[in-house]
Amino acid sequence: MTQLYGYVGKIARINLTDQTVSIIPTTKYVPKYIGGRSIANRIFWEEVGPGVKAFDPENKIIYMTGPTTGTGIPTGGRTVFTCISPNSYPEQYAWSGIGGDFGAEVKFAGFDGFIIEGKAAEPTYLFIEDGEIKFLSARNLWGKLVHATQSKLEEIHGKDVKSVVIGPAGENLVRNASVTTSNDNVAAKAGLGAVFGSKNLKAITVRGTGVVVPANIPKVLELRKKMSDPSMAPRPVVHETHHGIPGIEKPVPGGWKRAQVACSYGCNQHCMCLMLDMKSAFGEERVNHVEKCVSIVAFGFEEDVPYGGPGGPGGIFQTEQNHYPACKLLSREVDPPDPSDPYLELEITPGPGDILNFWKHDFDKGSVINDLCNEYGLDKWDVLIWLLPWLAMGKKEGVFDDIDFGMEIDVESEEFVKYLLDMIVYRKGYYGNLLAEGMARAIRTLGKEKFGDTIYHGRYSRQINKRLDLPISLESAWGHCVHWQGRGFEASIAKPAWVATNLHQMTSTRDTQTVQHHHDTFEHYLELKDDPCRSPLTAQAVIMGENKAELKDSLTSCDWQSPNLFWTDMEAQMFEAATGIPMTEEELNNAAERSRLLFRAIIIRNHGRTREMEVNAIFAIMQYPDPWGETVTWEEWNDLVDLYYEQRGWDKKTGWPTRETYEKYGLKDVADELEAIGKLPSSK
Amino acid sequence: MVEKQASRILGRHVVQSPPEVSFCAGCRACEIVCSLLHDGVVGPYYKRIFVDKGTRSMVSTVYSCQHCADHPCYLACPRKDQAMCLDENGIVYIQEEYCNGCKRCVKACVFDPPRINYVQSKDKSKRKAKKCDLCRNRPEGPACIEFCQVSCLSLSDQG
Numbered sequence: 133m134t135q136l137y138g139y140v141g142k143i144a145r146i147n148l149t150d151q152t153v154s155i156i157p158t159t160k161y162v163p164k165y166i167g168g169r170s171i172a173n174r175i176f177w178e179e180v181g182p183g184v185k186a187f188d189p190e191n192k193i194i195y196m197t198g199p200t201t202g203t204g205i206p207t208g209g210r211t212v213f214t215c216i217s218p219n220s221y222p223e224q225y226a227w228s229g230i231g232g233d234f235g236a237e238v239k240f241a242g243f244d245g246f247i248i249e250g251k252a253a254e255p256t257y258l259f260i261e262d263g264e265i266k267f268l269s270a271r272n273l274w275g276k277l278v279h280a281t282q283s284k285l286e287e288i289h290g291k292d293v294k295s296v297v298i299g300p301a302g303e304n305l306v307r308n309a310s311v312t313t314s315n316d317n318v319a320a321k322a323g324l325g326a327v328f329g330s331k332n333l334k335a336i337t338v339r340g341t342g343v344v345v346p347a348n349i350p351k352v353l354e355l356r357k358k359m360s361d362p363s364m365a366p367r368p369v370v371h372e373t374h375h376g377i378p379g380i381e382k383p384v385p386g387g388w389k390r391a392q393v394a395c396s397y398g399c400n401q402h403c404m405c406l407m408l409d410m411k412s413a414f415g416e417e418r419v420n421h422v423e424k425c426v427s428i429v430a431f432g433f434e435e436d437v438p439y440g441g442p443g444g445p446g447g448i449f450q451t452e453q454n455h456y457p458a459c460k461l462l463s464r465e466v467d468p469p470d471p472s473d474p475y476l477e478l479e480i481t482p483g484p485g486d487i488l489n490f491w492k493h494d495f496d497k498g499s500v501i502n503d504l505c506n507e508y509g510l511d512k513w514d515v516l517i518w519l520l521p522w523l524a525m526g527k528k529e530g531v532f533d534d535i536d537f538g539m540e541i542d543v544e545s546e547e548f549v550k551y552l553l554d555m556i557v558y559r560k561g562y563y564g565n566l567l568a569e570g571m572a573r574a575i576r577t578l579g580k581e582k583f584g585d586t587i588y589h590g591r592y593s594r595q596i597n598k599r600l601d602l603p604i605s606l607e608s609a610w611g612h613c614v615h616w617q618g619r620g621f622e623a624s625i626a627k628p629a630w631v632a633t634n635l636h637q638m639t640s641t642r643d644t645q646t647v648q649h650h651h652d653t654f655e656h657y658l659e660l661k662d663d664p665c666r667s668p669l670t671a672q673a674v675i676m677g678e679n680k681a682e683l684k685d686s687l688t689s690c691d692w693q694s695p696n697l698f699w700t701d702m703e704a705q706m707f708e709a710a711t712g713i714p715m716t717e718e719e720l721n722n723a724a725e726r727s728r729l730l731f732r733a734i735i736i737r738n739h740g741r742t743r744e745m746e747v748n749a750i751f752a753i754m755q756y757p758d759p760w761g762e763t764v765t766w767e768e769w770n771d772l773v774d775l776y777y778e779q780r781g782w783d784k785k786t787g788w789p790t791r792e793t794y795e796k797y798g799l800k801d802v803a804d805e806l807e808a809i810g811k812l813p814s815s816k
Numbered sequence: 817m818v819e820k821q822a823s824r825i826l827g828r829h830v831v832q833s834p835p836e837v838s839f840c841a842g843c844r845a846c847e848i849v850c851s852l853l854h855d856g857v858v859g860p861y862y863k864r865i866f867v868d869k870g871t872r873s874m875v876s877t878v879y880s881c882q883h884c885a886d887h888p889c890y891l892a893c894p895r896k897d898q899a900m901c902l903d904e905n906g907i908v909y910i911q912e913e914y915c916n917g918c919k920r921c922v923k924a925c926v927f928d929p930p931r932i933n934y935v936q937s938k939d940k941s942k943r944k945a946k947k948c949d950l951c952r953n954r955p956e957g958p959a960c961i962e963f964c965q966v967s968c969l970s971l972s973d974q975g
């Protein structure tokens with residue numbers, strides 16, 4: 133066999149039902165499907181048909197690394213899982229990315245990825261060592277918290293193994309359960325932990341002693357120094373006196389210690405905040421945990437993030453002079469704005485975020501909440517932006533007056549939060565069971581009109597000095613809560629930005645923002661800002677963002693470093709350095725389109741996705757005002773959807789891609805299959 | 817063992833800064849560039865520097881060759897001056913074509929964990945020891961230091 137660069141050559145099909153393993157050569161899929169999510173989409177399209185539910189043995193967990201994983205190209209350590217997500221509403225095919233050292237180790241063990249199918253007869257974990265895959269009993273691991281599971285696996289197999297594990301939430305099929313690896317890195321958005329649990333799969337532990345060979349080592353080294361301009365300067369542990377969202381920090385009695393760490397194998401940035409010596413939920417011993425973005429509100433959620441302006445450092449609309457990857461914001465290494473930027477004054481127009489008054493700042497309680505989520509293996513977004521704000525708002529509006537949780541609802545109380553999450557994770561009683569089904573389902577069971585749509589009267593906009601409506605349930609679409617969507621949390625972006633983020637969300641099956649925060653140039657902003665729904669530039673930027681997201685999860689790369697609007701072939705350079713396969717920006721974009729089309733084809737064939745369905749799914753949340761009191765009209769929104777479909781090459785009536793579009797990206801077989809089931813738009 | 821280490825005379829070697837100077841980000845770039853520049857691959861057997869990341873603590877400790885002045889690894893090598901060699905600056909390095917993979921240098925390392933890596937292989941001819949040579953052939957100096965994103969590695973003053 134000729135030397136493979138980047139890839140290691142094998143995908144393992146692992147059947148938990150009959151404990152068999154077979155091997156598929158990676159070259160069956162690459163380079164047409166690049167790696168990561170593109171390969172997963174292709175496999176899922178071929179192997180999982182309509183009707184399969186999240187917890188059926190027929191659901192498959194596909195785990196894929198990318199050609200950059202383990203090569204030393206920054207961000208390549210991130211990898212991706214896909215499956216039918218129990219946490220999407222309704223259940224749909226979704227994906228979830230994860231960092232840590234696991235992906236690189238999988239490649240050192242000789243695999244580019246796995247297809248995990250079936251269901252183990254009893255609690256099981258997979259132990260993978262250099263090409264050999266063993267099915268081992270997880271009876272002694274079942275019930276253990278996330279870190280205890282990881283430690284036990286290291287005790288059994290040695291300190292150098294790398295694992296992904298679930299906690300009790302996954303075991304008990306809590307729909308928003310996550311899968312965790314080292315550095316508290318989680319795949320959390322697709323309810324993957326519960327799919328592991330449904331398959332009786334507690335963990336995957338890997339040791340690999342093989343190698344990954346990048347094609348162009350000087351280029352790898354160049355990318356290390358170039359991507360996101362790493363500071364290469366000392367980063368000591370800092371004693372902080374305050375904590376919170378930058379700009380609205382609150383004092384912490386006695387202070388706390390902050391360090392910064394990388395999320396994944398071989399990255400050149402340190403986006404993650406490692407909080408040292410924090411209060412634990414489970415004992416006296418102090419613990420360290422990682423905070424990335426959302427967990428910051430666990431410590432206090434009285435007001436929303438401040439508004440920065442449409443552009444500026446780290447902003448959505450960027451200029452060549454002032455654009456920073458999000459990793460710089462998270463590691464707090466943003467340089468002062470470059471004054472040579474002609475638009476600087478227009479870009480930075482700061483203002484305070486909405487007053488929300490969900491809960492007061494309490495540093496120890498925040499630490500306990502994050503620890504609970506980390507150890508149970510729960511998606512923090514769902515807990516911090518949906519469950520707890522819902523209880524906070526609903527309590528104030530009196531909607532829970534007749535509900536008895538067995539303890540008084542009080543999100544200010546550490547004891548209550550502990551009681552609540554324990555009740556949910558272990559499915560205790562009627563309400564534990566109900567909330568374990570996830571917020572979207574629980575609220576519908578209780579009655580959405582009262583338990584979802586009741587207006588909270590405690591939101592106050594400081595942009596227009598006015599009380600504004602907010603529903604007590606911060607649901608956006610597909611069973612996920614709001615995320616940079618103009619209302620709720622991270623609402624402090626104006627309409628030209630939030631129509632785009634909502635469009636990203638509309639075509640998805642889960643919260644997309646973790647892998648496709650919206651970006652565009654400031655020059656485009658100036659053109660589109662007055663009527664963003666009627667500007668083709670809005671649709672164009674969303675498509676760019678969606679395609680880059682496919683690439684991030686395929687190469688792999690990450691949302692904090694990509695896209696770089698002013699280095700648009702960065703991903704093509706990464707691919708070429710890893711694989712040695714010549715690749716232009718355009719060719720790589722075509723591969724992204726292909727991956728995106730497969731995703732679209734899966735949700736059309738398997739889940740009946742149509743225009744009507746997705747427009748209805750997203751429209752409701754945009755009827756609540758943004759901090760300036762703005763909403764979107766049905767006409768405006770549909771005009772934007774038209775523009776988007778048109779640019780995508782999808783039929784405007786159905787939202788289905790045309791045959792021509794599938795064929796343009798080499799997916800004739802997909803078009804044929806969809807035509808046979810009547811899911812190809814009729815030709816003009 | 818600890819006392820034996822404490823009393824050792826060490827040559828110049830790669831050291832990790834204390835956390836109040838710079839906190840290791842746990843990125844493993846040091847391991848990666850080390851193996852890439854020496855062997856053209858990335859893999860756990862090919863690094864000459866070791867990042868030990870606490871799974872629970874998430875704090876990383878970097879272990880490197882201390883370049884002991886009395887170089888027990890060199891003394892233990894049955895093919896010394898061919899496999900294990902000593903250069904004019906006192907740096908012990910390995911010429912791999914002569915290394916027979918006997919692992920005596922690894923065993924002779926007085927530190928725990930040993931600071932010499934070892935390629936295990938069913939194929940005897942592929943078994944090789946891998947040891948930090950301070951990037952002696954690299955004009956820019958130690959690659960791990962150059963590519964550490966938080967400059968938490970440096971050369972010790974000793975030696």
Ligand code: SF4
Nearest residue numbers: 207395399401403690
């Ligand atoms: S830039 Fe940050 S989030 Fe992205 S891979 Fe690196 S450490 Fe992780």
Ligand code: SF4
Nearest residue numbers: 850948950951958960
């Ligand atoms: S100095 Fe060179 S050989 Fe030694 S650990 Fe660093 S990179 Fe490797």
Ligand code: SF4
Nearest residue numbers: 840841843844846964
């Ligand atoms: S390169 Fe630096 S920050 Fe990264 S693991 Fe090595 S010593 Fe730590």
